[in-house]
Amino acid sequence: MLKRILLTLLAAGGAACAQSYYVGILGGYGYAPSLTVTNSTGSADTGLKGGGVVGAMVGGDTAKHWGGEVSYLFRFSDLKLSSGGTEVDFGGHTQYVTGDILGYLTPKGAAVRPFVSFGGGVRFLVGTGTESASQPLGNYAALTATTQTEAVGDFGVGVKFKLGKSTQMRVEVRDYIGAAPNKVIAPAPGAKMSSMLNDLIFLASISYTW
DSSP states (O other): OHHHHHHHHHTSSTTTSOOEEEEEEEEEEEEOOOEEEEETTEEEEEEEOOEEEEEEEEEEEOSSSEEEEEEEEEEEOOEEEEETTEEEEEOEEEEEEEEEEEEESSOTTOSEEEEEEEEEEEEEEEEOSOOOTTOTTTTTEEEOSOEEEEEEEEEEEEEEEEEETTEEEEEEEEEEEEEOOTTTEEEOTTOEEOSEEEEEEEEEEEEEEO
């Protein structure tokens, strides 16, 4: 479905408006608000730790105020679990593959182009630490060395800046929203975890256009 949407966008400009395309690299930082795990005795905070993000994108501005792109992000995102002064860290990372529609407030060719973006795709959460039967706070959840795949939606705002004839820079923030990772972070029997995970990613990128 995402591929079909993007192909439709890239074909939409037609003869009425010359198309332009770009490829770029991205870097930034991800922050995910903590999830809550509760049981009959109390609660704990869990989720993804903040970490760096790198990635790449390819897309096109196919109409005066519209475009589309596909992006890949790799986010360093160790897992965390904490309660009552005890904290557990566990190695991990997250990967995103998404397709997005971009709507611009200024026309194609403008030096500054504020935009909004929305789309969706897939999130791959991977625990890379060493599991332990004696993990602290195990009565709330277990941090596991497994992989979990979830559908995500993403929404964002940003600004593109034209640096030259074929170079652009942009800054943006995106919120990737999907189900909580209840396999990578497995609630203990009788415990319940928040149902949704928001991952806020702040990005800067540079791209080559033609």
